[in-house]
Amino acid sequence: MSSKTEIPPSKRLLKTLNGEAMWPPPLWMMRQAGRFLPEFRAMRAQADFLTRCMTPDIATELTLQPIRRFGMDGAILFSDILILPWALGQSLEFVEGKGPVLGAIRSEQDFARLDRNRIAEITAPVLETLSRLRKVLDGPDDIGVAKGGATTLMGFTGAPFTVACYMVEGGGSREFAITRQMAFAEPALFDRIMALLTETTADYLCAQIEAGAEAVMLFDSWAGLLPPSEFRKHVIAPTRQIVQAVKAKHPSVKIIGFPRLGGMMVPEYARETGVDVVALDTSADLALMRTQVPESIGLQGNLDPIAVLAGGEAMRREALAVRNAGKGRAHVFNLGHGVLPQTPVEHVADLVKTVRETA
Numbered sequence: 168m169s170s171k172t173e174i175p176p177s178k179r180l181l182k183t184l185n186g187e188a189m190w191p192p193p194l195w196m197m198r199q200a201g202r203f204l205p206e207f208r209a210m211r212a213q214a215d216f217l218t219r220c221m222t223p224d225i226a227t228e229l230t231l232q233p234i235r236r237f238g239m240d241g242a243i244l245f246s247d248i249l250i251l252p253w254a255l256g257q258s259l260e261f262v263e264g265k266g267p268v269l270g271a272i273r274s275e276q277d278f279a280r281l282d283r284n285r286i287a288e289i290t291a292p293v294l295e296t297l298s299r300l301r302k303v304l305d306g307p308d309d310i311g312v313a314k315g316g317a318t319t320l321m322g323f324t325g326a327p328f329t330v331a332c333y334m335v336e337g338g339g340s341r342e343f344a345i346t347r348q349m350a351f352a353e354p355a356l357f358d359r360i361m362a363l364l365t366e367t368t369a370d371y372l373c374a375q376i377e378a379g380a381e382a383v384m385l386f387d388s389w390a391g392l393l394p395p396s397e398f399r400k401h402v403i404a405p406t407r408q409i410v411q412a413v414k415a416k417h418p419s420v421k422i423i424g425f426p427r428l429g430g431m432m433v434p435e436y437a438r439e440t441g442v443d444v445v446a447l448d449t450s451a452d453l454a455l456m457r458t459q460v461p462e463s464i465g466l467q468g469n470l471d472p473i474a475v476l477a478g479g480e481a482m483r484r485e486a487l488a489v490r491n492a493g494k495g496r497a498h499v500f501n502l503g504h505g506v507l508p509q510t511p512v513e514h515v516a517d518l519v520k521t522v523r524e525t526a
């Protein structure tokens with residue numbers, strides 16, 4: 168089924184994900200539903216992070232906030248990559264000033280306590296949120312500054328390696344040394360964790376698509392920690408397996424992969440995984456990547472989030488350099504990592520205007 172002809176002309180992001188070069192490029196920002204928005208911070212008092220993710224009323228509203236204010240071309244579900252391990256039965260808490268804390272999986276006994284059979288039941292509210300969002304976004308009404316029907320709804324998960332990092336380490340880390348040590352020293356256990364994540368991630372992405380997500384993204388935030396041999400084993404191979412499983416059920420749905428800090432491995436990732444679009448982090452040279460990633464694969468990225476924090480002429484110059492480097496190619500304008508919480512909202516408004524309106 169070719170989906171090109173079925174996409175409404177107003178869905179500029181979806182058209183780009185389908186391989187069409189648009190000018191100006193469609194735009195959204197990683198972590199756009201987040202703490203840099205005063206209306207987001209106002210809702211934090213109402214409920215803790217997990218409750219916000221699991222309450223369709225709240226998660227729907229938080230997803231729409233950046234669309235109302237800026238009219239981004241894409242709405243990314245308000246959720247988190249750690250919802251999957253939590254749905255597998257791992258304990259999860261978001262601690263102020265510390266980030267996520269999980270009951271670490273370090274042994275076969277720890278692993279044996281995970282239960283994949285309850286994922287569908289536990290994640291039902293997330294799927295409900297996606298269904299509601301799709302109705303609102305495709306409805307006739309204007310959603311703040313965005314026209315009804317113009318916004319593409321995106322689901323997401325973490326990629327297995329990055330999720331395994333948090334599961335094994337038990338939280339965030341600079342190096343994830345315990346996880347990477349397990350991959351070398353206890354390959355049987357690590358491979359079982361990775362296999363479980365690969366299968367359940369594919370299922371969960373399919374469920375998100377069936378609930379209304381029009382495209383999905385796989386966040387592999389810690390891919391760049393791995394040497395090439397391990398990158399092939401724990402980033403490229405599981406991503407390819409997930410893409411194949413999702414496309415077997417939903418052949419026309421587009422998949423964005425984000426192998427953050429993948430560096431010289433990014434072209435191989437692009438060629439070997441089957442993703443439709445590769446999201447580039449801040450360190451990548453978009454002009455060079457264009458020549459190294461096959462034409463048939465789109466690119467997303469990659470303005471430095473610090474440039475948006477700084478704002479002004481420097482931000483506008485950098486933003487236009489990124490935008491112009493993608494001209495003539497299927498390119499989704501985005502940041503190279505999430506927007507920072509301390510970013511002034513006026514800078515983001517200026518960024519959107521600059522990308523859309525500057526000649």
Ligand code: CP3
Pocket residue numbers: 196197198199200201202211216243244245246247248249261265266267323339386388505
């Ligand atoms: O706006 C969006 O991008 C959609 C929602 C989204 C969140 N997390 C919301 C969130 C997405 C796509 C993510 C992905 C995510 N989560 C990643 C991959 C992308 C990346 O940033 O590398 C990772 C590694 C996580 C894990 C995670 N979640 C951490 C390390 C933290 C704590 C640090 C932090 O930024 O607060 C979270 C919490 C989190 N996820 C918040 C939000 C809005 C902050 C919660 C709050 O305090 O309100």
